[in-house]
Amino acid sequence: MSAGAEKIAVTVSEKVVLNDLVTRFQFKRTDGGSFPAFSGGAHTVIEMKDGDMTRLNPYSLMSNPLTPEFYEVSIRRDSEGRGGSMFMHDQVNVGDEMVLSYPVNLFSLDLRARKQLLIAGGIGITPFIAQIKQMSLMSGNFELHYSVRTKSLGSYVDDLTDQHPNNVHIYYDDQDQQIELEHLLSGQPLGTHVYVCGPKGMINWVRSTAESLGWPESSIHFEEFLAPQSGKPFSATLAKSNVTVDVGEHESLLEAIERAGVDAPYLCRGGACGQCETRVIEHDGDIKHHDHWLEDEERACGDKIMPCVSRFEGKTLVLDR
Amino acid sequence: MTIQFNDETFKDDYTFKNSKEALARFPFPFHEDSYMYSVNLEPHVTSRPGSVYEMGFDVDEHYVSEMRDRAEVLAQDPLRSQSLPHMTLAGWDFLELVMENKSKDYPDLFELHKDGNKWRWINKPLGIDDTFTFLDETTLPYGPLEYIGRQTQGDHVLLDQREDNLWADAGIVTTQADWSLDFDIGMNFFQWHAPVPLAAELGVFKRALKFLMNIQLGAPARRLNWTMTVNPLLDTSPENYAEWGIQKTEITPETIGSKQHLRVELQTLWRLPRSNALVFPIRCYLASFEDIATVPKWGRRLHRVVRDIPDELATYKGFIDNKPLMLDFLSKFDDGLPTSDGIWPDIETEPPLQK
């Protein structure tokens, strides 16, 4: 079962440069139909055909989730990455046809919460934009604390503060403003859930602070998509399919498997959901685990790999695929 | 397609009956000559015209009478329909799913007209023509789950997904195989399956839960489950066990063929878009032993399954006491010939009974 077993053919209907780093893309269905509704926090996987390479990258949906007329994502330019964001920024234009997966949500709101406390850093704002739209329509109780580098890099700061002046708090790094996290977390009423999306350091900070203040694990939610990392090229043998695939420097193992025409399951493509877990039949070398799905014992055992983000260095790698 | 709806009852005088056509499309649950638990989930893709797998939400000749039976049960015990406060959005998702599927699959019976959030819903078999505002509870006579649940065959449970588990936090349940929504509401996947023997040891639940949590929008799944019921009684609830339990002891060699029913549940699972919850429709189909035995393959197979089932399962499914009587009846329809794979009747290709 792959994410987007169901896919949607779309046409790029808007491309808006928000600032030096972030560009927003709007998609409409090529067949003119309406999109499936979704839940705030859901992502879609965008298929990018870049020459003979196909990249599949997940991005949080930020359009109105309850009655969407279009889908929108905001993409931060990552010049260090494997090129997916650069491709979107530099080569995708209004009128281009693309393919999106049906929405999948690995970061949904706990609708039992008395209050939703949202903490965003930088581009981590995008899932919250859809969640805030959802809560505004369902009269949900929320508070957003959004940390950005500078005024000019603060995507959607003006929209958010205009629409929700009493619920939105902005912090500018260049003005040495920082979220007073301990104070913030200590004052929340029983039944509050906290959500954090942003850089890894911020996620760890919020999680560990909340835990040290006695917040129960079930009330702490975080979205940590790992982009697949580039690395040395390697080969892998797919035993069931009886093929060997060469994984390029800027390609993930999962993408190489797909390029060979072998159907492999996935959902998040970010090492979080566990769907692509694959059994390692044999290996002679080091599996470079980059996911946060496998337990430490499982990694030590060396008989499993998450091909969406993890890589290999060594002589032979044989997979049960 | 026009369906002739039966006027029948599922209690007291039990006038329920399957037509020839209904029997031919009965979802016989055994794909081989024996039975054990398994995670027998498969994609719920529409398939096999005329079968119960053809449409997302099957409507058959029992529809109008089943809905009348449900209304009577709810009047007697309103706790059969409950929704914890955070599940209202999932209820709307489910209402939309049913209305869109039924109006597309049965355009002569159901119509949905949308003008933005103003929706008009026409249900011809039940004589309903309502206009309401989508996502506004004040415009419906019941909550969205109960409103559409009163118009949709099968029980419906809404499962909230959180903390790596599924929570049965809402439902409308009047055709259940001996479980209580009022008691089970709020339970997680493992808690509500606690009374099921053997399966936990087999690791069935862990694997099933992992599969269910990954069900995606637009890609529903399904499985068949089954049990035994004496008389075509839809409402075999624990609440009313004191009344129906006694009926199990009133069966005789003369009446077993007509009174003993195989009860099959077509269970489907759908991801709901706005709430990220799942809906779990459990649709009950009943067929008497004597009707089943008119299909040679099913007669042979049912005998073998009942004969070989482990006692724990026969006890859990509540027919251990009647098992000898069942076997006496069913053995007449088993001539020892092999059977074809799969659940379908294969009337054309399977040989008639050789005794």
Add this chain to the structure above:
Amino acid sequence: MSNFEFPSSIVSRPVYGTFEARPGHSHLFIADAEGAAAILDFAGSNQSVMATSHIIYIPKDCGDKYVKQLEALNASQLYVGPTYPAAMSRINHVLANAHMGIQIYLSGTEGLMSETRTAAMAAGASLDSIQLEHRGSLSRRMQCVHCKGITEDVITDPYVCSHCGLNLFVRDHYSERLGVFQGVRVDAEDHGNVPDAVELYK
């Protein structure tokens, strides 16, 4: 029988542990009868927690047995009340004004733990912020599936529903939400044939 280990027959059965210290700016203890001993044991090795603790205790048939020792803990607040219903408005008030980070400790009978857990969850507390430690009576809290009446302090199987009078067997099925096991008519298939009652856990 202070630390009785219940047979681990089903997944939905509540798991009773031993109180452990967890971080948090406030700590709420609610106990009845022998449940006080769980607080005393915990406080023995976590004295510093007491400065931010609120203890609500209903002695039931323990009378004054533990009251002096509880007073000696110097908790920031201590309340000793005659019955659960009498304590209820105080409990609900504390929960309604609680903040995230509160730790909740419930000890004593199954009935007390069930009722207070339900109250805490209704106030927004999540299950993983609530610890349970069973002490004292092994009696059960049962709900009749037929009439919905809850019978407290059930010690036999089958038992007689205190509301509708039916003879019920104890089904191995537990609702955390209601804090009850399910009771089902034992003679439904053979009216009048009620097996002899046996004591639970003997």
